[in-house]
Amino acid sequence: xxxxxxxxxxxxxxxxxxxxxxxxxxxxxxxxxxxxxxxxxxxxxxxxxxxxxxxxxxxxxxxxxxxxxxxxxxxxxxxxxxxxxxxxxxxxxxxxxxxxxxxxxxxxxxxxxxxxxxxxxxxxxxxxxxxxxxxxxxxxxxxxxxxxxxxxxxxxxxxxxxxxxxxxxxxxxxxxxxxxxxxxxxxxxxxxxxxxxxxxxxxxxxxxxxxxxxxxxxxxxxxxxxxxxxxxxxxxxxxxxxxxxxxxxxxxxxxxxxxxxxxxxxxxxxxxxxxxxxxxxxxxxxxxxxxxxxxxxxxxxxxxxxxxxxxxxxxxxxxxxxxxxxxxxxxxxxxxxxxxxxxxxxxxxxxxxxxxxxxxxxxxxxxxxxxxxxxxxxxxxxxxxxxxxxxxxxxxxxxxxxxxxxxxxxxxxxxxxxxxxxxxxxxxxxxxxxxxxxxxxxxxxxxxxxxxxxxxxxxxxxxxxxxxxxxxxxxxxxxxxxxxxxxxxxxxxxxxxxxxxxxxxxxxxxxxxxxxxxxxxxxxxxxxxxxxxxxxxxxxxxxxxxxxxxxxxxxxxxxxxxxxxxxxxxxxxxxxxxxxxxxxxxxxxxxxxxxxxxxxxxxxxxxxxxxxxxxxxxxxxxx
Numbered sequence: 001x002x003x004x005x006x007x008x009x010x011x012x013x014x015x016x017x018x019x020x021x022x023x024x025x026x027x028x029x030x031x032x033x034x035x036x037x038x039x040x041x042x043x044x045x046x047x048x049x050x051x052x053x054x055x056x057x058x059x060x061x062x063x064x065x066x067x068x069x070x071x072x073x074x075x076x077x078x079x080x081x082x083x084x085x086x087x088x089x090x091x092x093x094x095x096x097x098x099x100x101x102x103x104x105x106x107x108x109x110x111x112x113x114x115x116x117x118x119x120x121x122x123x124x125x126x127x128x129x130x131x132x133x134x135x136x137x138x139x140x141x142x143x144x145x146x147x148x149x150x151x152x153x154x155x156x157x158x159x160x161x162x163x164x165x166x167x168x169x170x171x172x173x174x175x176x177x178x179x180x181x182x183x184x185x186x187x188x189x190x191x192x193x194x195x196x197x198x199x200x201x202x203x204x205x206x207x208x209x210x211x212x213x214x215x216x217x218x219x220x221x222x223x224x225x226x227x228x229x230x231x232x233x234x235x236x237x238x239x240x241x242x243x244x245x246x247x248x249x250x251x252x253x254x255x256x257x258x259x260x261x262x263x264x265x266x267x268x269x270x271x272x273x274x275x276x277x278x279x280x281x282x283x284x285x286x287x288x289x290x291x292x293x294x295x296x297x298x299x300x301x302x303x304x305x306x307x308x309x310x311x312x313x314x315x316x317x318x319x320x321x322x323x324x325x326x327x328x329x330x331x332x333x334x335x336x337x338x339x340x341x342x343x344x345x346x347x348x349x350x351x352x353x354x355x356x357x358x359x360x361x362x363x364x365x366x367x368x369x370x371x372x373x374x375x376x377x378x379x380x381x382x383x384x385x386x387x388x389x390x391x392x393x394x395x396x397x398x399x400x401x402x403x404x405x406x407x408x409x410x411x412x413x414x415x416x417x418x419x420x421x422x423x424x425x426x427x428x429x430x431x432x433x434x435x436x437x438x439x440x441x442x443x444x445x446x447x448x449x450x451x452x453x454x455x456x457x458x459x460x461x462x463x464x465x466x467x468x469x470x471x472x473x474x475x476x477x478x479x480x481x482x483x484x485x486x487x488x489x490x491x492x493x494x495x496x497x498x499x500x501x502x503x504x505x506x507x508x509x510x511x512x513x514x515x516x517x518x519x520x521x522x523x524x525x526x527x528x529x530x531x532x533x534x535x536x537x538x539x540x541x542x543x544x545x546x547x548x549x550x551x552x553x554x555x556x557x558x559x560x561x562x563x564x565x566x567x568x569x570x571x572x573x574x575x576x577x578x579x580x581x582x583x584x585x586x587x588x589x590x591x592x593x594x595x596x597x598x599x600x601x602x603x604x605x606x607x608x609x610x611x612x613x614x615x616x617x618x619x620x621x622x623x
Contacts, residue, residue: 338365566583
């Protein structure tokens with residue numbers, strides 16, 4: 001049947017199905033379940049989804065085997081059932097296909113292994129290829145018509161998957177789809193041109209993109225790939241926009257009508273295979289079917305592609321930016337671990353970058369980059385945040401002080417920061433120059449943190465500057481604000497915090513806390529005056545480097561209070577640094593039930609102390 005598929009795709013555009021995972025979720029099955037195992041445990045659910053897509057007009061339906069490899073199944077203690085699960089998946093898809101009175105192709109879905117290959121991870125290429133061989137052999141033996149390799153982010157991994165298919169099923173057609181982010185690159189930073197050249201060398205039968213982003217983001221990717229596909233047909237299967245949580249449900253914003261419009265645009269960009277990924281339903285496919293049928297009568301005008309971009313204006317600005325990974329973690333209710341770093345005093349960031357890598361290995365999710373802490377001359381925080389995101393797998397929160405910037409400079413800086421890829425912002429006042437290296441430096445400001453939060457939330461994230469003029473496209477900033485649980489006037493702090501939330505704050509970072517009482521007191525006071533705190537709080541913890549350092553923090557820095565018991569402990573300790581780590585660990589354990597993350601602030605660049613704190617959390621299995 002692979003020959004029949006290849007003949008068909010040469011004749012006219014072909015329609016694939018839509019989402020499997022989100023449709024399973026819509027049937028009331030939580031994401032924690034092994035969806036591939038449903039081929040055996042709940043075959044009626046999978047068959048119902050297949051039938052819906054066939055009835056909607058799909059000519060290709062994919063097996064429910066995206067995670068059917070030994071590595072992913074190992075997480076569910078099902079690694080020995082690779083053959084059984086994949087064969088069952090093919091059987092269900094074949095039933096739905098044969099019930100139709102027209103030809104429907106069954107595609108074996110092959111997803112990434114769920115582990116990183118060397119050198120990024122520990123899985124050898126040979127082991128990866130063997131795992132793919134095992135799954136593909138089962139799909140082949142069960143009688144699939146073709147293979148779809150989808151949602152791959154690593155070119156090395158998809159290469160092993162494609163070579164495995166060549167080993168065990170050389171007669172099967174291979175559709176290879178990589179996933180791209182809003183920046184038009186794969187999660188590992190590969191451009192569409194490199195992806196197209198690589199897949200062309202591997203002689204795939206169809207190449208393209210799927211998942212991660214919505215139609216508007218994948219259109220320029222497909223246009224770019226078209227110039228380097230060397231005649232290979234193109235496929236595209238976008239998400240229905242980016243999901244938004246509504247209670248226990250995930251809502252995808254892109255409508256079926258919107259997909260039908262983009263079906264025409266994809267065909268105009270050169271796509272031959274179209275379909276949907278996460279969030280798309282049978283209705284999306286039904287509308288795309290109508291669009292393809294209409295295009296057969298009125299073929300779309302092919303868009304000229306120049307240097308990887310269409311000659312016309314793309315509509316990439318119509319969609320909101322995807323959430324940052326940090327934003328996603330908070331939305332899922334995950335516990336976030338962040339560490340603050342200070343930019344270097346010179347122009348060499350190597351030590352900080354290496355520290356960030358080691359912190360990532362220790363379990364840190366996020367690096368906070370301070371901007372001129374203590375008003376001392378350091379490298380630009382923007383540059384360091386950009387380098388950390390480029391050179392490591394960690395995301396950053398960029399501190400963005402209002403002090404020392406007039407309104408024109410603030411807005412220009414926001415545009416620059418967004419262009420450089422930093423979207424998590426921590427809006428603060430900043431330290432006064434009088435305390436730093438250049439006390440004579442200007443201290444002018446046109447806007448305070450609460451005003452800047454409102455400016456970003458109400459204007460920039462809606463595509464306008466302070467004066468209401470267009471900035472071309474909305475920004476996608478995720479906004480943090482400061483919280484001082486040790487404020488002398490707690491009622492005033494509660495009111496200020498509520499104002500920050502109303503002005504657009506999405507999360508809060510606290511000053512360092514050494515026990516849970518200040519946090520408990522603040523939450524109770526806020527609850528009394530308003531309601532439950534509506535945004536996630538990330539609690540700051542700080543392992544004092546020594547007794548002298550603890551005394552300085554307690555006596556000279558506003559907003560920091562060390563309880564007498566803590567001061568006494570570190571004064572009497574034989575190993576002051578280790579005792580400081582223990583104090584931070586204990587604070588974390590007390591704060592954990594009240595907050596959604598921790599924010600470790602190591603003193604004097606002692607990132608090993610931060611790693612020690614995080615390692616203990618890992619050892620104690622705090623989720």
